[in-house]
Amino acid sequence: MLKNILNLFFPPVCSGCDAFLLPNENTICASCRHEIPLTQHHLIPENEAFKKFYGRIPVEHVSALTYFHKKGIVQQLIHNLKYRGQEEIGTLLGAWYAEDLSTVNNLRTIDLVIPVPLHPKKLRERGYNQTTLFGKIIAKKLHIPFDPTILYRQKYSKTQSQKDRIGRAEGIDTIFDVVLSEANYNKHFLLVDDVITTGATLEACAKALLKIPGSKISIVCMAMADS
Numbered sequence: 347m348l349k350n351i352l353n354l355f356f357p358p359v360c361s362g363c364d365a366f367l368l369p370n371e372n373t374i375c376a377s378c379r380h381e382i383p384l385t386q387h388h389l390i391p392e393n394e395a396f397k398k399f400y401g402r403i404p405v406e407h408v409s410a411l412t413y414f415h416k417k418g419i420v421q422q423l424i425h426n427l428k429y430r431g432q433e434e435i436g437t438l439l440g441a442w443y444a445e446d447l448s449t450v451n452n453l454r455t456i457d458l459v460i461p462v463p464l465h466p467k468k469l470r471e472r473g474y475n476q477t478t479l480f481g482k483i484i485a486k487k488l489h490i491p492f493d494p495t496i497l498y499r500q501k502y503s504k505t506q507s508q509k510d511r512i513g514r515a516e517g518i519d520t521i522f523d524v525v526l527s528e529a530n531y532n533k534h535f536l537l538v539d540d541v542i543t544t545g546a547t548l549e550a551c552a553k554a555l556l557k558i559p560g561s562k563i564s565i566v567c568m569a570m571a572d573s
């Protein structure tokens with residue numbers, strides 16, 4: 347009811363092109379949806395996203411729903427998701443991708459969905475982690491729990507500037523850590539993030555999760571940079 351009244355005065359617009367949405371359209375319009383470049387990674391076990399992690403970390407499955415091109419529709423969507431408060435884009439992409447992911451054999455053993463943790467300062471500024479709703483809807487549709495507590499960013503300490511220097515020198519492996527509870531042993535974790543670029547952040551997260559005995563890692567993202 348309230349939503350209907352609000353829509354009368356503030357009709358919802360497309361997150362891709364700012365056109366007014368039709369009543370049957372949600373978050374993005376039909377023409378933007380058709381413009382989104384899909385990777386079809388879920389159909390190819392050894393896809394280009396999977397290959398990014400060759401020789402770096404053991405992974406069961408890696409895929410991204412879309413390609414991220416500079417100035418393209420996906421860049422616009424991710425920008426709106428991260429910087430314009432349009433958190434619902436995560437739900438849209440996650441619900442969309444969950445259908446494809448439910449057909450992937452290597453994902454049938456997933457136990458938990460884990461978001462890449464946002465820096466606490468960014469979380470305060472933004473008010474939300476942009477991967478939360480994406481991960482939550484995937485977890486819901488795959489009938490497994492979403493757990494944002496197992497993997498976390500190490501807290502700042504007095505020696506942080508020193509740690510940052512070390513962190514930069516070593517990559518970023520030192521930023522993430524995990525809760526080593528026996529309840530988390532022998533799990534297949536599905537790590538979710540917004541965009542895969544170099545894969546360095548995801549690699550660091552995966553390495554932290556691999557400290558848990560018996561863990562297996564899969565990775566799913568909204569987009570993959572095509573460079």
Ligand SMILES: [Zn+2]
Binds near residue numbers: 361362374375376
């Ligand atoms: Zn549009």
